[in-house]
Amino acid sequence: MDEHDRSGKELSLEQGFRLLSAYTLSSGVKIWIITEADRSSTAGSAPGGIIKMRKMVATCVVLLIVVPAHSSGQKPVKHSATFSCPDSNAAVACASYAENKDELGYNEFVCFREGVDQHVKIVMGLQPTPWTWDPTTKTATQDSVAVIAWVMDHGLENSRYTPSLVAVGTWRTNFMGGYHFDETEGKVTATYGKSAMGLKQVYKNTQDKEVTYELAVAGDTGRFRETWHLPNNVVDEHFGRCVAGPAQWPDYAAITKGPK
Numbered sequence: 001m002d003e004h005d006r007s008g009k010e011l012s013l014e015q016g017f018r019l020l021s022a023y024t025l026s027s028g029v030k031i032w033i034i035t036e037a038d039r040s041s042t043a044g045s046a047p048g049g050i051i052k053m054r055k056m057v058a059t060c061v062v063l064l065i066v067v068p069a070h071s072s073g074q075k076p077v078k079h080s081a082t083f084s085c086p087d088s089n090a091a092v093a094c095a096s097y098a099e100n101k102d103e104l105g106y107n108e109f110v111c112f113r114e115g116v117d118q119h120v121k122i123v124m125g126l127q128p129t130p131w132t133w134d135p136t137t138k139t140a141t142q143d144s145v146a147v148i149a150w151v152m153d154h155g156l157e158n159s160r161y162t163p164s165l166v167a168v169g170t171w172r173t174n175f176m177g178g179y180h181f182d183e184t185e186g187k188v189t190a191t192y193g194k195s196a197m198g199l200k201q202v203y204k205n206t207q208d209k210e211v212t213y214e215l216a217v218a219g220d221t222g223r224f225r226e227t228w229h230l231p232n233n234v235v236d237e238h239f240g241r242c243v244a245g246p247a248q249w250p251d252y253a254a255i256t257k258g259p260k
Contacts, residue, residue: 104245
């Protein structure tokens, strides 16, 4: 990691934000390690895909440094013990989510698929700090952050289903008062604002054909739409409802002031 990334990680350690670390193996392969703000979960990204490792606090201690789990006094954000399913048509998926006693952290979503035992977890890696002013585009940017999404199938993570990604890239402010994410490799984009959240992934299916997956969530109602743009102009759509964790927003006005 460069000096900017290292300083950002140090600030995240001090403030209790989500942590992102990069390591280069002896083989030359670069891996990414993302640790949740409440230190309850760690995800690893490598060329072979993603690995979700729950309750691996010890891993964080080995890979990073020993720090208090909540250095800024923040506490884990858990859904209520009396979790209420937002969609009666997704009762099976809701039951698996409740059984796992999952936690929703800052800027996280869980979307329940109707009629199947599946829910989608999305982590928008937007952080309050640090941000850098880009005078060329007149926007504020945050580099080397991650957007993570995966599918829980019958209570277990299953990477055979879309979405399954750990995308590392740059968040950038937009003129609407929200934020836009571009993955470094160019296959994943995301948008996040107070009125909506969106995720887009381009990938190859088992027949080596390009597929575009899109997820859109309405901020006020929690309704979502999943769309698969398949080969031969075939479009598959599904609808449902999501539950959102607490939002943790940067100070938009402050980070977009630019130099005096």
